[in-house]
Amino acid sequence: MKLQLQIKMNEELYLRNPEHTELGRNIIKHSIQLISQNGFEAFTFKKLAEDIGTTEAGIYRYFENKHRLLIYIISWYWGWLEYQISFQTNNVKDPVVKLKKIIKLLATTVEDDGKTIYVNESLLHQIVISEGSKAYLTKQVGEDNKHHFFKPYKDLCAVIGNIILESSPKYKYPKSLATTIIEMAHFQNFFMKNLPSLTDFGKNKAESEIILFLNDLVFSSIKKN
């Protein structure tokens, strides 16, 4: 039996549900390819349409603009990651072990598991690293937040924050530490690959070193209390 994973998306993010049609799924698939290839700034609906073999107007029937589309795929990633976390930490009692698993999931390049046909999680992970913060670092963040566009990210932070509290009930900054873990898992990765002198992960450039750094950071913070 082949299971297929479905992530429930905020309906206000799109005009027409891209999961329901071939064209819609192509929009998601090719967006991920194009954005990871050329970056979000160079990404346009015109180029996307050409890549798919449809027209610009066709894309606009699904997404109001490219920023919404970015939020869509990033949100999809957070939803997917939360599922991965709940799956991988299922039946694990020790919150310390859970946290270590989460850090590993966050900091490790994911492999495309084929459970989601039109989403390449590995490319998507790269997008989240390079473009993820652009989803909210805008002047419309307040408006977008009213539409609950950041709920998947918040949910993930809440999950991680709660495990931090499980491990150390008196720790004062579980949510801020959670966002720190998430953001730093990605920023250190970006720095390692692009501005390596900003990190301590010299020549080898292995994600495993980021994991060690984050483990050290997190567990020295929460253990001492």
Next chain:
Amino acid sequence: MKLQLQIKMNEELYLRNPEHTELGRNIIKHSIQLISQNGFEAFTFKKLAEDIGTTEAGIYRYFENKHRLLIYIISWYWGWLEYQISFQTNNVKDPVVKLKKIIKLLATTVEDDGKTIYVNESLLHQIVISEGSKAYLTKQVGEDNKHHFFKPYKDLCAVIGNIILESSPKYKYPKSLATTIIEMAHFQNFFMKNLPSLTDFGKNKAESEIILFLNDLVFSSIKKN
């Protein structure tokens, strides 16, 4: 005697040195105002020209494009901040005290001290929080790095990293911890103001709480070794 502070800028960042002319200084001044007001995405050379009372072509004589201009003002900020740090930690022996002062400087809204006539450091600080990472989160990061555009940021990280090592010579991740402090000082501030449920700085929304969080994070990491 009134001292005037000059930050030495990378000459490849501009076509004509904006500090040398009235128009150039206006470009810097009004860029900071416009970007902090409307965000970097909505910022165009046309609007900037109108705001100043000059023409678009006039701006292009100083900066190749708006991305270079962003890097210019952000770099200026890092240079300025490094000066502030060296000034405020001068004659301080204890690296722990130094680090605390640095964290405070990073996390606190700066007041415009008038030492730099055409730069409003307070607005610039807001820009660095909201737009700072966009300077390097691009596909051209490698190219830009070859031009040493990120040197001021790297220098600052090196300074902080070295103080971390002074305080704890065996700590393994001084540079990564330095970037974590810098980035989190800004991200937690952004979250606090725009997506508060991602932080633990509830109703009061005081920068002092971010300082407490960062102090806790940093000193639990480096003390235990």
Next chain:
DNA sequence: TTTTAAAAGATAGCATTACTATCATAAATA
């Protein structure tokens, strides 16, 4: 099986953005 509705394709158009080029004028310097 027809009818009808929904989705996609094809084109057009338009304001704004991100530039480049040219020519004239004012101000500073030699």
Next chain:
DNA sequence: TATTTATGATAGTAATGCTATCTTTTAAAA
């Protein structure tokens, strides 16, 4: 006074970020 240098004024162009309309295809309902 001559001449460089900076600025102003204007034009133009390809690409971007949309909206609108009309036709054809596809698929669901009657």
